[in-house]
Amino acid sequence: MEKYRVKGKITTIKSAGLRKTGTVDSNGTAVKKSDLPPLSMSSYVFTGKQLQKKQKQVRSTIQEAESLMALELGHTPQKKKRRILKIITQ
Known part of the structure; x- marks a missing residue:
């Protein structure tokens, strides 16, 4: 399972981060390595x-x-x- 460090926290690749380049299990965790990094948390929160x-x-x-x-x-x-x-x- 691929993991990325985002602002000090470790997050697993979710379906949005895969951007249709891999597969996702029932928990939403990436099963196949993605070429693209996951979307950052700043995409979802306002500064x-x-x-x-x-x-x-x-x-x-x-x-x-x-x-x-x-x-x-x-x-x-x-x-x-x-x-x-x-x-x-x-």
Whole structure:
């Protein structure tokens, strides 16, 4: 069984890491050696910077949605936030 060291931990090759170059037993452990290394754990988790970027995208999307709703309802920017929150909570 092929093993790789990833950030201090030993992980076995899983089906995603094989990328269709080998076979996998019922436990998901590689039975045949793969030419490609397994996918790293960083593929599945967000780093701090990536998380901040996602949060910023969400905030800008919410602000854009609030602006569009305010325009549709004919509200001024000062009143839009209170009015929109009131509409959403009703």
